[in-house]
Amino acid sequence: MSNQLYINEIQALFDAVQKSRIFEDQKMMTDAVPLFFIAEINAKYEQQKDSEGFDLKSFVMTHFDFLGAKVSVQREDHLPIVQHIEKLWDELTRIAYEEKGTLLKLPKPYIVPGGRFNEFFYWDSYFIMLGLQVSGRVEMMENIVENCSYLIQNVGFVPNASRTHFLSRSQPPYFSLMLELLVETTHNEAIYTQYHDSLEKEYAFWMSGEEELENNSSIKRVVKTIDGDIVNRYYDAENTPRPESYLIDIEDRENALGDEFYRNIRSACESGWDFSSRWFADGEHIQTIETLNLAEVDLNCLLWHLETTLTKSSALQNLKEKENYFTERAAKRRQMINKYFWDEKTKMYRDYHSKKNTNTPSEHIAALYPLFLGIADQEQAEAMAKVISEKFLYQGGLVTTTKKSGQQWDLPNAWAPYQWLGFKAMKNYGFNELAGKIKDNWCFNVERVYKNTGKLMEKYNALDTETIAGGGEYPNQDGFGWTNGVYLKLQQN
Incomplete structure (x- = not known):
């Protein structure tokens, strides 16, 4: 299957729909399911598009199914928040035993984040699993692991999400952490050996190209530094506008420098942080995005965990x-994390x-990963605890960066994953x-918003706890998988 097979097949129509803004959310058209054979839809479109009175939106609505494009879950009977989340697990459960439009098939049921996100997402699913563990839903935890393994075996990696247009990139590699969580839940270490081959395949994906590297060069997701060490970066195989944000990317490209703007945009999406001043050369404007020039502390820590898990699964099999x-x-890797990502000055x-062979100026919460995974020493942890306390912790939670840019992964937003990472890092x-x-x-912030709106949100405003978070390419979404998971897990600790 090509990276954008379905989108490519309707490219002229897709281009027209996205550029005409007939849907407020560009993701609508990427998620649409054709009601007729694609060739038939294309032929009708070519035949009718230039005729007088042709209505593009009407044509699209007649030829595609948009059911289930958005999940909005309202509170019923003023349920207490934990009971509401328990009901949400069922309402956010989906199956995809066959491919439909861009949606990839998966062997097991799964939980979607909610809102506009009606498919399986990779790193979200780990934080969803934290809550499933608390809820005693072990079978769904096993389903998530099995779906990830299926994707690794059939695609070569876990895509960003389970749609054809995400087959050019992954997301932060949490598969080994999912296995660790499942082992902790079931007390069954054989899980490591059961998925050993999938762990190896995922590792091979992230390390692909390392044999061909020369000093101070990069291929795919691997970078060889000026000193000859290999570290990893986020990367996307495509250098075209993202189908799910098609017009946004085309417009942003107009004033951008360099010929890999789209790949830089897509590579930032592989991190899950779409978007943040963390990626911008000037710290302000998306047109200066330079993801490809960076190696990231979070990614390298997660790959250290993958390597240690592979050590464990290898030992178990002798x-x-x-x-x-x-x-x-x-x-x-542990040595390199301290060499390349620890900034002694700050x-x-x-x-x-x-x-530039130097650290980037961006202060961001992904700095928690070495503490979350126990890589930092006590002195480094003490220094980081001071930074977290002074620069990142506000009355509504931990913010992602110290810079307010209008991007959703910047100040003032607090995202669920980093509340768990921060809590666990400090406890460690x-x-x-x-x-x-x-x-x-x-x-408290989550409870306040739930009390006022009956919703659990994708992200929260950490500074102004009278409002809901904002910023980014789309409105704040409700549902919401990882918020539900992290809230339950924190309440248990």
Whole structure:
């Protein structure tokens, strides 16, 4: 299957629909399911498009199904928040046993985030699993793992989400953490060996091209530094506008520099942070996006976890050669995380700019990963706890960056994943009071918005707890998978 097979087949019609803005949300058309054979729809469109009185929206509505394009879940009977979440698990459950339009088939049921997101998302699903664990829904946790493994085996990696136009990129590699969570829940270490082959395949995807690298060069997701070390970056195989944000990308491209603007945009999407000043050369404007020049602290920490998990699964099978190989890779990665991402001057973790051989100026919450995974030493953790307390923690939770740019992954927004990462990171190093503040500030914010609106949101405003969060390419969404999961998990701790 090509990366955008379905979109390519209706390219002329798709282009016309997106450029005419007949839908407020560009994602609508990417999610549409054709009601007739594509060839038939295309022939009718070519035949009718120039005729007098042709109505594009009417044509599209006649030839495509938009059912289920948006999930909005209202509170019933003023249920307490935990009971509401328990009901949400069922309402956000989907099946896709066959392909429909852009939707990929998956062998098991899954949980969608909610709102405009009506498909399986990779890194969201880990944070959803945290809540499923609390709810005792072990079978759905197993389903999520099985779906990820299926995608790795059949596609070569877990795509950003389960749609054809996401087959050019992944998302932060959480599969090994999903397995760890499932092992913790079931007390069954055989899970590691069961999915060993999928772990290896995912690792091969992220490390593809490393043998061909020369110093100070990059291929796909691997970067060889000026010192000859290999670190990883986010990357996308395509350099075209994103179908789900087609017109936005075309308009943003107009004043951008360089010929890889679209790939830089897409590569930032692989991080899950679409978008943030973290990626901008000038820290302000999306036209200066330079994701491809960066190696990221979060990605490299997650790959360290993948390497340590592969060490464990190899040892369980008595695969000595592989165990030694992944032990060495993990040890080297740990060393490189401190070499390339720890900034001694400011006493915090930052991304690495491979072209400038220096850390980037952006202060962002992904700096928590070395503490979340236990890679930092105590001294580094103490310095990071001070930074988190002074620069990132507000009355409504942890913000993602210290810069207000209007992008949704910047100040003042607080996102569920980083409340869990922050809480766990502080607990790991004995900063229990700070961990408690992170938990209480964000959970209170979630409860306040739920009380006022009956909704659980995709993100929250950490500074102004009288409002709901905003910014970015689309309105704040309700549902919402990872908020539900993290809220339940924090309440249990």
